[in-house]
Amino acid sequence: MLLWVACAPRSHAGESLPIRTGHAIASLLTYSNTAMPNAPLRVGLRLQLDRGWHTYWRNPGDAGDPATITVTASGALAGTTQTILWPTPTRIREGSLISYAYTGDTLLPLLLPLAAAAPNPAEGGLTTLNAHASWLVCAQSCVPEEADFTLDIKTGPQQPSIQAPLFDTVARFSPHPSPYPATISPTGTLTLLGPELGPHAVMDAWFLPQDRGQITEATPQAPTIRQGRVILHLHPAADFPQGKALDGLVVLKDPAGSEEALSIHAQPVAATPEDTFSTAGFAKLLAFGFVGGLLLNLMPCVFPILAMKALALVRLGGAELRTQRHAALGYGGGVLAGFVLLGGLIMGLRFVGDGIGWGFQLQSPLFVAMVCWLLFGMALNLLDVFTFTGPALSLPTHRSGPWHDILTGLLAVVVASPCTGPFMGVAMAGALSGPPVAGLAIFAALGAGLAAPFVVLAYAPRLAAALPRPGAWMVYVRQFLAFPLLGSCVWLLWVATLEGSGATTLLVASGLLLLGLAAWLYGLAQRLQATQGNSRGNTTLRGLALLVMLGAFSLLPALRHQSAPPVASLGGMAQHAGVEAFSQSRLEALHNAGKPVFIDMTAAWCITCLINERVALDTPATQAAFARDGVTLLRGDWTRHDPAITTFLRQHGRDGVPFYLFVPAHGAEVTLPQLLTPALVIQAITPPTLDREP
Secondary structure, three states, rough: OOOOOOOOOOOOOOOOOOOEEOEEEEEEEEOEEEOOOOEEOOOEEEEEOOOOEEEEEEEEEOOOOEEEEEEEEOOEEEEEOOOOOOOOEEEEEEEOOEEEEEEEEEEEEEEOOOEEEOOOOOOOOOEEEEEEEEEEEEEEOOEEEEEEEEEEEOOOOOEEEOOHHHHHHHHOOOOOOOOOEEOOOOOOOEEOOOOOOOOOOOOOOOOOOOOOOOOOOOOOOEEEEOOOOOOOOOOOOOOOOOOOOOOEEEEEEOOOOOOOEEEEEEEOOOOHHHHHHHOOOOOHHHHHHHHHHHHOOOOOOHHHHHHHHHHHHHHHOOHHHHHHHHHHHHHHHHHHHHHHHHHHHHHHHOOOOOOOOOHHHHHHHHHHHHHHHHHHHHHHHHOOOOOOOOOOOOOOOOOOOOHHHHHHHHHHHHHHHOOOOOOOHHHHHHHHHOOOOHHHOOOHHHHHHHHHHHHHHHHHHHHHHOOOOOOOOOHHHHHHOOHHHHHHHHHHHHHHHOOOOEEEEEEEEHHHHHHHHHHHHHHHHHHHHHHHHOOOHHHHHHHHHHHHHHHOOOOHHHHOOOOOOOOOOOOOOOOOEEEEEEHHHHHHHHHOOOOOEEEEEEEEOHHHHHHHHHHHHOOOHHHHHHHHHHEEEEEEEOOOOOHHHHHHHOOOOOOOOOOEEEEOOOOOOEEEEEOOOHHHHHHHHHOOOOOOOO
């Protein structure tokens, strides 16, 4: 950014006698014609540099030295200062080197504190300002220059001098504190986070380090601008320690060409998804996605669907190998399509400004109710209350066909969304922070992992031969599978209650009642048709079933407008005396007080989260370890959308829950895996050098 300041008319008030120093005209300026005790005075060194020459910022970059100025007041008022309030410099490339410098007409302001030299200074008394300044000017060669200045100023209420507009112009182009939190990863990924950021507001960005030796200046920073974040890929200097905060300026350039300089203090964090893209490569993220999807088969969310699919494969055991493979490919295609569609939806909503992540749809009582009703209908179908007769609608245990297999795969994605398994967190965060095509490919890899066991089973004749033969036992197993689905309905009803209110519970339960009645009427019509053929009673029952089902669906608009009452966070989550609700201010207060903190980001709709809390976090052994080491457990409830939690997750390279972080009183943060055990948690919070009594 060039700091051109308009030439002001010559005046003895507010400006010392200008001095030609060789390649600049230098003078000392004051913002006011007068000065008062205990009122800081704005002063500045003005350098009118010759064309083609420049002088340097506080961090000159790869070459150069910054200016130094000492201003001393004596007489009626006394004071001294050497602290320059550095304006934003411009970047100058000199061969393979980068410098941060000023060109043209430049003002380097300072704030001079003043105190009365005598108990009661008389108004109109003179104060003499003496200043010594030295600076380096460079073009093809570099020349050190210096000058001394003297300026008299009267005592009295401050009145802007004719030079005041120069100070105002510089102030408009000077840095101001960033409203956006900033993080720096070990590999140099600098991230600014804020809902106002995005391609609509930022066209370009670059970072200027406050001090030398922090980054390799000449390395391209490759800015990536996405909704809610600006990412710069810096190259840390060889001797810059990992885990150290980074200070400097981030300059944001909007589409109109205007520039804004922000002073940042970037907090160190663990490796981010952007690091994974740049160092380990896209292939590693694909591998993480595939393995994460593979392990998702072991998560409780998808057990009912997987069990029904397994029964479908058993039923096809006597069919031709070609039929089995077509069924497996149809299921795999449905899973892939489901993950890609869901990933595209998440990325699209994030692009337009919604701060969402994996599982976002379960933060809506409307979506939770629809999934609850869907699983309830599937359970009634498995219990033979009714049967689907359309080839595209029957469940896995009743019939097979291409549409049936694809829909089963889509359904598996829907019911899998509350779960996050190992490797999925990094893969999804990478998918949502990288290029859109690469992100969709990672979501497809997740789907490939989820579908892989059934596809492999169909294409491995020896494994398929080991499956049990079809028989009457399948009827009882199919009916048994209805009860895990009904259990899921109970859990989803609880989630909807936490997200909404008592009215939400009533609406969802009423929908279950109406759908149950509709299913019974439809099943009765089917049995009547089987014994009596088409009849008026048969048609009447089907019509009644349709009306009752429409009555259930009429509740959806009311569910859409359900919102949570103003209750305390964690209102429905497992809690005890050792748990506090998460907030950034509370975390900072505990950390500043030197207390270790364990952070648990969870949600009522996240089954993995609930299991971890039950088996690892809320156990007597873990709680005793927390109490022993003085660890405060902060639990963030993401059941409903919370922008503060969303921002915290993104700062640490995550886009969903669960997320576990231990912040020790001293030292680096520790990120825990997504599946916990008591031993793993206790090991993470235990200081390694602390000797304990057995």
